[in-house]
Amino acid sequence: MRVEEGFQIAPYPETHPYNDDPVLPNLLRRLVPENIFSVIESDLIRFGNDIKDDIRPNITHLVHPPRLVQYDQWGRRIDRLETSEGWKKLKEIAIREGIVSIPHERKYGESSRVYGFFKAAIFSSDCHVVLCPIAMTDGAARVIEMCGTEGMKRDIRSRLISRDPKIAFTSGQWMTERPGGSDISQTETVATLQSPNSSSGSPATGAPYKLDGFKWFSSATDSEVSVALARTGPLSLGSRGLSLFLVPLRLPLLPTPSPNSISNGILVHRLKNKFGTQALPTAELSLNNTTAYLLSPLNKGVRTIAPVLNITRVHSAVGGVGGLSRAFAIARSYATVRTVNDSASKSNVLLKDVPLHISTLAKIGVTYQALAHFTFGIVALLGKSECEVASKEEEQRVRLLTPVMKGFVSDRGVAAIEECMGCLGGQGYMEENVIARIIRDVSVERIWEGTLSVMALDLIRASKGKLGIQPLIDWANIIISSTPFKLISSGNLSNAIDSLKSALTTIHQIFTTQAVVSPFIPRPFLFLVGHLAASIFLLEHATWAFNTDLSTAGYAREAQVFKRWTEDGLELLRLDVVKASKIADLKGRHRDDLEIIYGNKGDVTAKL
Known part of the structure; x- marks a missing residue:
């Protein structure tokens, strides 16, 4: 039989990433004021058409992994990073569409964040992770806005939030080093203050420093600048001895850096061979007398x-x-x-x-x-x-x-x-x-x-703040108490809501009666809080649907989603796992865990 003969699978029709989505249109309608909803939605529809009709068929197939050329034919170190045509086009699209610009222009007030992230959501699966450098650019623009010098705001932030690809900057974010991974307290990169009259900087761009160290995982190596942590205090201070710096990848940075050279004492050791995000240029970098400008207060880099x-x-x-x-x-x-x-x-x-x-x-x-x-x-x-x-x-x-x-x-x-x-x-x-x-x-x-x-431990740290976990519990109780009785009865939501109330009570007990939280609690607790928070947001949406002009079928659907999500997660909301994690015999549990993992091989602890 010829391949053209016999049964042929019909290609599935391409869908519009916003119009055909079962969640996003109503979610946007609830989150933004009515007077700007149509403006934002019309732009999302237009961008969705571009994604469906142009980006998917004409651009994404042009994306290929980057290539690093470290030496020229004469043996000179050049570290030329070559990214694909598709990657460059997608990056330009993200800049023109204002995915960074929209939330920083704040034309639509607090709704600007919603607008920008909606554009990111409908673009993300087709952009080959170009939104990774866009995310770090967003963060860099925010930190410069909060604590950068006037020169940084004028010369650097203005380009980070620009919609013009010809002048726009993108930023990396360099924190990860070989000793620590997520544990930045072991950062080895050292910063040395230069003379205020040094040619490596000017007062407008902040105090000039020289950085020496090795960044093990640095995404967005094709960016113009990066923010980086470096040690300005002794190693004994751990993360309390780190400061945050703005690092140009190429000099001179202004007016326009050279696109094909990394000349600011930065050498690319190699590109990372990753499971995914293969179009994203992620590298191991060594910093050698690299010019950088202090961005944070001294030794306040982590904050x-x-x-x-x-x-x-x-x-x-x-x-x-x-x-x-x-x-x-x-x-x-x-x-x-x-x-x-x-x-x-x-x-x-x-x-x-x-x-x-x-x-x-x-x-x-x-x-x-x-x-x-x-x-x-x-x-x-x-x-x-x-x-x-x-x-x-x-x-x-x-x-x-x-x-x-x-x-x-x-x-x-x-x-x-x-x-x-x-x-x-x-x-x-x-x-x-x-x-x-x-x-x-x-x-x-x-x-x-x-x-x-790491996220679970950060949740525990956050819960120890001045207000603790109470604002979460109070908000959840407000949403529950404001749910209309008719919605509860028509949707048969009583059992689901009772489960939420029980979970809230137990969460409150855990963090008001325990001075020290068991080390086995953080991960189960994160899943509990995650499922609970998602339930409350769904209940809030169902109530909104009930109180607006949506049809009975519309709010009934939203209520059914809340009910199914909450009831499917009852094993979390009953807190069996969290309660079981409040174990008194911590050493015994740890010993048993080691034997399960490594078998009965004697003193495993000593080998770890």
Whole structure:
């Protein structure tokens, strides 16, 4: 038989990343004021058309991994980084579309963050992780706005938030070093103050320093600048001896750096060979008498970079939501064209008419809606915080829930994308289908800016702040108490809401009765808080749908999503795992864990 003969699988129709999404339009309608909704939505529709009709068919296939040329034919070190034409085009698109500019222009006030991140969400699965340097550029622009010199704001930040690719800068973020990974307290890079009259800087750009060290994982190596941590105090001070610096990759930085050379004493040791994000130029860099400018107060680098981490962690969650949105769209679309044999009717039917298959897609849909509402709920709070209209309680909720969102969304998102791959059978496993690349690219969100364990420990730290966990509990109780009785009764939501109340009580008990939290609690607690927060955001949306002009079917659907998500997570909300983690015999549990992992081989602890 010729390949053209016999059964042919119909290609699934491409979908619009905003119009055809089952979550984003109503979510946007709830989050932004009515007077700007149509303006923002029309731009999202236009950009979605560009993604569907131009970027997907004409640009994404031009993206290839970068190439590093370290030496020229005469043996001279040149460190020329060559990125693909597709990567450059996608980067220019992100700049022109204002994904960094929109939240910093603040034309739409606190809604500017929502607007910018909606554009990021619909673009993320098609951009080959070009939003990674965009995320770090966003963070760098914010930290310069908060503590940079007037010269930095005028000359550097203006380019970081520019919509003109000809003059716009992007920024890297260099923290990771070989001794520490996420533990920046072991940073080896040393900063040495230069004379104020040194030719390496000017007062307008901050105090000039020279950096010497090695950055083990530095994304966005094709950027113009980077923010980097370096040691200005003794190693004994750990993270309390670090300062934050602005580092030009090429000199002179202004008016326009040379595009093909890394000349500021920065040598590229090698490009990273990664599981995913293969188009992104990530490198090992050595800094050799590299000119840099002090950005933070001396030895306050970790505190100064915290806003950058908050922003990049939100970008990480938005990337996970965007990846799941595209994978789910493909799985939904495929079900409308793929036929299978139905044993009951003895005829061929579409996958969308097979109840078992649709139940799988529905479960993915519930997860997608929960993660999207959680993420954009935090985005809305971030917008309020940056516009200085957030209350102290809202600021604390951002602090508490940002690491939860980053860890929870990235973990659950990747698992849901893998389910989408399975919904296409063997076709889903093919490289021609973008789900495989999405899984690889989104998997980095589980690690980038902190692993799940790092996020769990950060949640515990945040809960020890002045306001503690109370703003989260108070907000959840307000949403629960404002749920209309008719919605509860018509949607049969009583059991789900009772589970939330019980979870809130236990959370409160854990952090008001324990001076020391068991080391086994943080991860289960993060999952608990993540599932709970997503439930509350879904309940808030269902109440909004009930109170607006949405049809009965509309609010009933939103109520059903809340009910399914909450009840499917009852094993978390009952806190069995968290309660079991409050173990008195910590040494005994640790010993048992070691034996499970390494077997009975004597003193394993001594070898670790």
